[in-house]
Each structure stands twice: as C-alpha cells, then as structure tokens.
Amino acid sequence: MDDLWERLERLGLRRGTAGLERPAPEARLDIHHLVPGEVVSTPLGNFFLHEERYPLDHRHGRTCLGQVWDVDPSRVEALLGSALPGPLDLRRALYVDTETTGLAGGTGTYAFLVGVGFFEGNQFRLLQFFMRDYHEELPLLHHLAEQFADPPTLVTFNGRNFDVPLLHTRWIAARLSPRWTQTPHLDLLPPSRRLWKSRLESCSLASLEWHILGVRRASEDVPGWMVPSLYFRYVQTRDAREMKRVLYHNAQDILSLVTLASVLGEVASRPLDPARPCTDCYSLATWLEEQGRWEEAEALYRRALAGPLAPDQRQRAMLRLALLLKRQGKREEAIPLWAALAESPRVGLLALEELAKWEEWHHGDLWAARRFCQKGLELAGVWLRGPARRRAEAEFQHRLARLERKLGLWGTAEGAQAGDPSGSPAPPTGEWP
Structure with a gap:
C-alpha cells in the first residue's frame, strides 16, 4: 500500500487538505456598481433609484416615443367607450410597470422594482425604484406615493388586474394611503386583445413587441417568468449582475407602453x-x-x-x-351573403330562414320561400339532434304551413309531402316573421 501511495504522490496526489489553496471568493457586485443611480435616503429608510432620459425622437421598434403626442385622446376614448372613468391625457400620463416576487399577486407578493415613465419638457424620463432588500419597501412606497400622488392618467399593460391592485395592497400593508384609486387608467391589454387576438397566437407584451411594434430586445433581456427567482437569488447572494438585466427588462416594458399607446391611438384615429x-x-x-x-x-x-x-x-x-x-x-345587399352561408352546418339554417323571410315578405316570391323552408327542414334533420332539432323543425314547419296556405297547397297531397298532415288546421295568414 505504501508503495502505491508513493507512486500516487509522484503523480501529484496529496493526502488530506493541507497545502491546498483556498479558492478565491466569487466577486459580488451590488446594484450601484453595475447601474448608475443613487441611494435615496428618507426618514423611513433607503432605497435605490435609477434614472434614464430619452429624447422624443428615440425610436423604440418602428415608433418614436414622441409620436404618442400626436394621438387624439378623444378618439381613443371613443374607441374604448365606457371602459374609462375619465378623460385621457397621454402627454402627462404616468407609464407604470412593476417587477414582483410572484406572478399571482396576493398579500405575500412584493413589488421590488417599480418603473414609472413620464414626459418632461422635450424628454421622456424613466425612474426605477428598486428595493435592495425587503426592509426597503416602506421608504420606496412612501417616496413613490409622495412623488406621484395624483397623475392625470395611468398607462399600464394588464395593470388593472395586476400592477395597480398589487401596489394598492402593498401601500395598505405598509399603512400608507393607496394612491391612483380614481385616476383614469388606460390598460393596454384589453384593446390589444380586441384588435390582434385573431391574428396572433398570444397578445403578451413580448408578442406585441415582435409582431406589432417591431421591437427586438437585446440579449441581456430576461423572460418575465424568471424575474422572481432572479430577485430571490440576489437577496441571498447580494450579486446584482442579474438585477441589471431585470432593470433593462423593466425599462423596455415601459418604452413599449408608450409606443403601444401610440399605435392604438393611430388605430382609433384612422380606423379605415x-x-x-x-x-x-x-x-x-x-x-x-x-x-x-x-x-x-x-x-x-x-x-x-x-x-x-x-x-x-x-x-x-x-x-x-x-x-x-x-x-x-x-336586406337586399345581404342576400348574396345568406346564399353563401346556406350550405354551412354552423349557420346554414339561419341563412335559409333569412332567405325565406326575404322571399316571402320583401321579394314576394312565395315559391322560392317555400323551397328555402323545405331545404331548412331537410337539413335540420341532418345537422341537428335532440331539442335543437325539434325546435328548428317546428319553426320551419310553422313557416312552411303559412306559405302553403298562401299558395293554396294546405291540405293537398303536395303539401303533405312537405310534412304538413292533411286536414290540420291552417295557421293565420298575416303573421310577420
């Protein structure tokens, strides 16, 4: 055995840990070493604040930030209808996005990063309020509430269901008065879904950026679903390198709010x-x-x-x-459409009924109306089952009986072939469909 150890030692193997060099500790970089900003001191504590400024002609995707100034708010309000509690002011709006410790919300979810953007003079200012640890939440929320107590308009993406209710919950948990409870709020997700859900598989902000806004994010971006786990790791290790990527992600979200509002405004102003x-x-x-x-x-x-x-x-x-x-x-302009729909199992019975109504009450061709009713009666037995079939057949039989009375066929052999039992009482003649 000793001979074996001697040979191993000649190969460089050593017994025990004596003489081994300790690995150098991994460098840990806090947020202020990676991102320009300042530590804001308040009577309630400190938090980190990062600021960026963009000129109005800064292009985010295919759209410049300043183009939102050309949007007529009244057109957007008219498009959204009753979805708004008050007038919009996109020039003086507060564009808000949060990064949180969970994607489901609730009282245990913190908004560790709150990004707010607004126009000031000929620039767009972006402020990011960052909570370096959980004890910094109170000063962050207090400063946010004091700085932006009553903005004329809020613009978010899914903020009506997530960001704003979460901030209200955190303000209440911190024993602060909730802000923005009566502020006109333009949530861009519902109108985006109305316009693009038929064309896009997803109406997430990332999908809209790619397909509608023409935004291509840099490789330093992170997926939104990774953000909570990256923050938990930062709190444990104090290494903020991944937080720099999260701040970039949040900033891109806010810039996309501005350009998406501009694109929606263009749709509202030029629907045709x-x-x-x-x-x-x-x-x-x-x-x-x-x-x-x-x-x-x-x-x-x-x-x-x-x-x-x-x-x-x-x-x-x-x-x-x-x-x-x-x-x-x-009605006459709709006839070619009804004729094209008449062979569809989904809406064909409705189309045949409308064609029968047109021929009976407007065109005056009772024989054509009768043919449409017969076709509807036939197809109801093929396309439908159960109560739906019985209702459709009863409706077509009722209409067919009236037509055959008008044509003098009620009770005849020809009428019986269409499903009318000979000798049945005739329906009234003046019924309007």
Missing part, C-alpha cells in the same frame, strides 16, 4: 386605414359595430372579406356583415 391587414379589419369592425358605428364597421367587414381570411373567420365576417346589413335595412 387602407394598409390595415384584413384580419385586423375584422377585429376592429366587431368593436366598432358594438359601439354603433355601423358605417365604419360595414366598410371594415367588406375590406376584411376582400382579403385572405381563415375559413372560420371568413364565415364569421360574412354572418356579422349580413346581420349588420339587415339591421341597417339593407
């Missing part, structure tokens, strides 16, 4: 822009139709149908346009 993709035309048309802006909605439905839509979306657009034309009293 000829360059708008056909899928977006359909989504915007449904929104304007709900607001009673029927002429614009009709034009957008027609433009959508003139482009390459997916089959399901094309069918929905045809149906909505046909119903809109009927609502406007343009």
Whole structure:
C-alpha cells in the first residue's frame, strides 16, 4: 500500500487538505456598481433609484416615443367607450410597470422594482425604484406615493388586474394611503386583445413587441417568468449582475407602453386605414359595430372579406356583415351573403330562414320561400339532434304551413309531402316573421 501511495504522490496526489489553496471568493457586485443611480435616503429608510432620459425622437421598434403626442385622446376614448372613468391625457400620463416576487399577486407578493415613465419638457424620463432588500419597501412606497400622488392618467399593460391592485395592497400593508384609486387608467391589454387576438397566437407584451411594434430586445433581456427567482437569488447572494438585466427588462416594458399607446391611438384615429391587414379589419369592425358605428364597421367587414381570411373567420365576417346589413335595412345587399352561408352546418339554417323571410315578405316570391323552408327542414334533420332539432323543425314547419296556405297547397297531397298532415288546421295568414 505504501508503495502505491508513493507512486500516487509522484503523480501529484496529496493526502488530506493541507497545502491546498483556498479558492478565491466569487466577486459580488451590488446594484450601484453595475447601474448608475443613487441611494435615496428618507426618514423611513433607503432605497435605490435609477434614472434614464430619452429624447422624443428615440425610436423604440418602428415608433418614436414622441409620436404618442400626436394621438387624439378623444378618439381613443371613443374607441374604448365606457371602459374609462375619465378623460385621457397621454402627454402627462404616468407609464407604470412593476417587477414582483410572484406572478399571482396576493398579500405575500412584493413589488421590488417599480418603473414609472413620464414626459418632461422635450424628454421622456424613466425612474426605477428598486428595493435592495425587503426592509426597503416602506421608504420606496412612501417616496413613490409622495412623488406621484395624483397623475392625470395611468398607462399600464394588464395593470388593472395586476400592477395597480398589487401596489394598492402593498401601500395598505405598509399603512400608507393607496394612491391612483380614481385616476383614469388606460390598460393596454384589453384593446390589444380586441384588435390582434385573431391574428396572433398570444397578445403578451413580448408578442406585441415582435409582431406589432417591431421591437427586438437585446440579449441581456430576461423572460418575465424568471424575474422572481432572479430577485430571490440576489437577496441571498447580494450579486446584482442579474438585477441589471431585470432593470433593462423593466425599462423596455415601459418604452413599449408608450409606443403601444401610440399605435392604438393611430388605430382609433384612422380606423379605415387602407394598409390595415384584413384580419385586423375584422377585429376592429366587431368593436366598432358594438359601439354603433355601423358605417365604419360595414366598410371594415367588406375590406376584411376582400382579403385572405381563415375559413372560420371568413364565415364569421360574412354572418356579422349580413346581420349588420339587415339591421341597417339593407336586406337586399345581404342576400348574396345568406346564399353563401346556406350550405354551412354552423349557420346554414339561419341563412335559409333569412332567405325565406326575404322571399316571402320583401321579394314576394312565395315559391322560392317555400323551397328555402323545405331545404331548412331537410337539413335540420341532418345537422341537428335532440331539442335543437325539434325546435328548428317546428319553426320551419310553422313557416312552411303559412306559405302553403298562401299558395293554396294546405291540405293537398303536395303539401303533405312537405310534412304538413292533411286536414290540420291552417295557421293565420298575416303573421310577420
């Protein structure tokens, strides 16, 4: 055995730990060594504040920050309808985004980084309030509340459901009065979903940046789902290198709030822009139709149908346009749409019913109306089952019986072949559909 150890020692192996060099401790860099900023001292404690300034012509993706100044707030308010509690002021708005210790919210979730952006003179100022440890939450929240007590408008992305309620919870937990409870709040997520959910698989801010805003983030960015774990590691190790990436992520989010508000404002100001993709035309048309802006909605439905839509979306657009034309009293213009929809199992029975109504009450061709009713009665037995089938068949039989009474076929062999039992009492003749 001794001979073996001698040979191992000649190869450089040593017994025990004596003589081994200790590894150099890993360098730990705190946030102020990596990011320019200042430690703000308050009577309640300290926190770290980082500031950046951008000129109005700073381009974030395809849009400059200053373009939001060209947005007519009244057009945005008209598009959003009753979703706003007060007038918007995008020039004086506070653009807010938080990074938190959890993505589900709740009383145990801290907002360790609060980013706020606003226009000041000919610049856009971005302030990031950073909590280096949990005891710095109180001074951070107090300073944030004092500096931005009553902004004229808030702009967030999903802030109505997450960021602002979370800050309210943290203010209350810190025994401070919650701010921004009555502030007009433009949450950009709902209108983004209304406009782009038909075209995009996801309407997350990252997806909107890539597909709508043309933003390409640098490699130092981090995914949002990683942020809580990176902060927990920072609190344990005091190594802020990953926090520098989190601050970059937060800053990019806030810049995207500005440019996304600008893009939505352009949509609100120019709904009939000829360059708008056909899928977006359909989504915007449904929104304007709900607001009673029927002429614009009709034009957008027609433009959508003139482009390459997916089959399901094309069918929905045809149906909505046909119903809109009927609502406007343009029944004849809807006939080609109803005819095209008549072979669809999803809406074909409705289309056949509308065609029968048109022929009976407006065009005056009772034989054509009868053929549409017979077709509907036939297809109801093929496409439907159970109570839905019985209701549809009863409705078509009722309409068919009235038509055959008008045509003098009630109780005849020809009428019986259509499903009317001979000798049954005839329905009244003056019924309007």
